Amino acid sequence: MAILISLLVTLVLVAVPILGVAAGAEYVLGVVLPYLAFLVFVVGFILRVVRWASSPVPFHITLTGGQQRSLSWIKGSKLDNPSTTLGVVGRMALEVLCFRSLFRNVKTELHPEGKLSYRWEKWLWLFGLALHWSLLIILIRHLRFFTEPVPFLVGWLESLDGLFRFGYQAFYITDLLIVLALTFLFLRRVVVARLKYISLSADYFPLFLLGGIATTGILMKYVSKVDIASIKELALGFATFRPVVPEGIGTIFYIHLFLVCVLMAYFPFSKLMHMGGIFLSPTRNLANNSRAVRHVNPWNYPVDVHTYEEYEDEFREKMVAAGIPVEKG
Amino acid sequence: MYNGSKVLVGLGLFFLIVTVPFWLGFGTEELAPELDLDTPAIAQLADKKCIEPTGVMREEHMQLLEQWRDQAVRMGNRYYEASDGTVYQASLQNTCLDCHSNKSDFCDRCHDYGKVSPDCWTCHLDPEGMEL
Numbered sequence: 001m002a003i004l005i006s007l008l009v010t011l012v013l014v015a016v017p018i019l020g021v022a023a024g025a026e027y028v029l030g031v032v033l034p035y036l037a038f039l040v041f042v043v044g045f046i047l048r049v050v051r052w053a054s055s056p057v058p059f060h061i062t063l064t065g066g067q068q069r070s071l072s073w074i075k076g077s078k079l080d081n082p083s084t085t086l087g088v089v090g091r092m093a094l095e096v097l098c099f100r101s102l103f104r105n106v107k108t109e110l111h112p113e114g115k116l117s118y119r120w121e122k123w124l125w126l127f128g129l130a131l132h133w134s135l136l137i138i139l140i141r142h143l144r145f146f147t148e149p150v151p152f153l154v155g156w157l158e159s160l161d162g163l164f165r166f167g168y169q170a171f172y173i174t175d176l177l178i179v180l181a182l183t184f185l186f187l188r189r190v191v192v193a194r195l196k197y198i199s200l201s202a203d204y205f206p207l208f209l210l211g212g213i214a215t216t217g218i219l220m221k222y223v224s225k226v227d228i229a230s231i232k233e234l235a236l237g238f239a240t241f242r243p244v245v246p247e248g249i250g251t252i253f254y255i256h257l258f259l260v261c262v263l264m265a266y267f268p269f270s271k272l273m274h275m276g277g278i279f280l281s282p283t284r285n286l287a288n289n290s291r292a293v294r295h296v297n298p299w300n301y302p303v304d305v306h307t308y309e310e311y312e313d314e315f316r317e318k319m320v321a322a323g324i325p326v327e328k329g
Numbered sequence: 330m331y332n333g334s335k336v337l338v339g340l341g342l343f344f345l346i347v348t349v350p351f352w353l354g355f356g357t358e359e360l361a362p363e364l365d366l367d368t369p370a371i372a373q374l375a376d377k378k379c380i381e382p383t384g385v386m387r388e389e390h391m392q393l394l395e396q397w398r399d400q401a402v403r404m405g406n407r408y409y410e411a412s413d414g415t416v417y418q419a420s421l422q423n424t425c426l427d428c429h430s431n432k433s434d435f436c437d438r439c440h441d442y443g444k445v446s447p448d449c450w451t452c453h454l455d456p457e458g459m460e461l
Contacts (some may be wrong), residue, residue, distance in 0.1 A: 041347070042344065042347060042348075045343065046340050046343070046344070049336065049339070049340055049343075050330060050336070050340075053330045053331055053332065053333070053336040054330050054331070054418075055331075082425075093437065096435075128415060143349070143350065143353070144443070144444040146350035146353065146354065147353045147354070147355050147357075148359070148442065149441075150444045151353065154444070155444055158444065159392070166393075167392075167395045168391050168394065168395050168449075169391060187459075225388040225389045225391075225392060226388055227384065227387045228443045228445075229361065229362065229387060229390045229442060229443055230361075230387070232442065232443060233360050233361045236354070236357060236360045237360055238350075238352035239350040239351055239353070239357075240351075240354040240355075240357050240360070241351075241354075242360065242412065244360060248384045248387075250388070275376055276343070279339055298331065
């Protein structure tokens, strides 16, 4: 059901620009919506992070793998359970760039004879990494449309990615990887019963959306060619705030662009916010120095304390009368 | 907001990175490349048009060239009938570059703009280079 809904929504989203182009709304699709979607993305992202940062962290979360820094003769684990800021930066970098915690993924199985087994399971890590790195490289490659002259680094990355050939053209390795990775991530949710049970439309929809964007992009690159020079004109117009909509850009480009706009506008409201969220995860960003530095729970309301001295001052006479020993005569 | 300064630094970085196209866009003057169609061969044309309609050429000239290469080199068929019935010799140097003999002001200018670098000229001759 969740799959069907997200698929339907994606198909409707593909139909919108087709109808839009037929109705002659190229300016809306090519200029107005991209600016709006970009604005929603940036503002939404920032507000979301500010909202997260405004919620207190009540405890110092020490439940991370590895030995905490302790006595000098106990070997501490500097990256898994860092006690310094530098260690935290290292752990975060490894997490963001290499998905280190996913690499630890094991498959837990209970066998009929009652044995519990943990199996090495690296596929999710592998395809997750492939997806995210492909996304990044593809995004950077797209800068060739937004810049004139194209920065050296962008051209360099593109020639590296396009090492292989498809006819006369470059065949991008990342194009292949992203399709494989998206297919894996989708099949994983469909094939594994436990995962299917917990998967919602919000899990399938981003996959379909990315799939739609990748498919239209790949079609434009290798199959149904589009006028790249005019598209660059449109993109440069966007980047320099001098919007133009050149004639003769194929409908497929508008589908591609519209899906990207939807992705940008949807981003701050979706699970895709894990892009910002990872940096705010207490198990990743808190140094484990809980034995050295006191973590005060910001929730703590001011407690009215009534010290023993005050108590004695208040009840001294009654205490003396009752024969209870007091500290001050 | 807790840890305000750190969060703000992070958000500032985020903002700078996602707006990179706009920063790099400063100083860009021309939105589109200027293509020079002023060559002796084109000047002689009565009807100033390319092999296929301009839109098709802009979108698919690389595929056309690939088709020409395949039919000339692999099938031995060196002629190509365009959609308007004109027959052309299927040749990069003798046909495209006969009309577009100003490769550096035509092909190259657009390719630099789109950041593509066809490697044809490591083997095929560029008419401008031949004058050297």
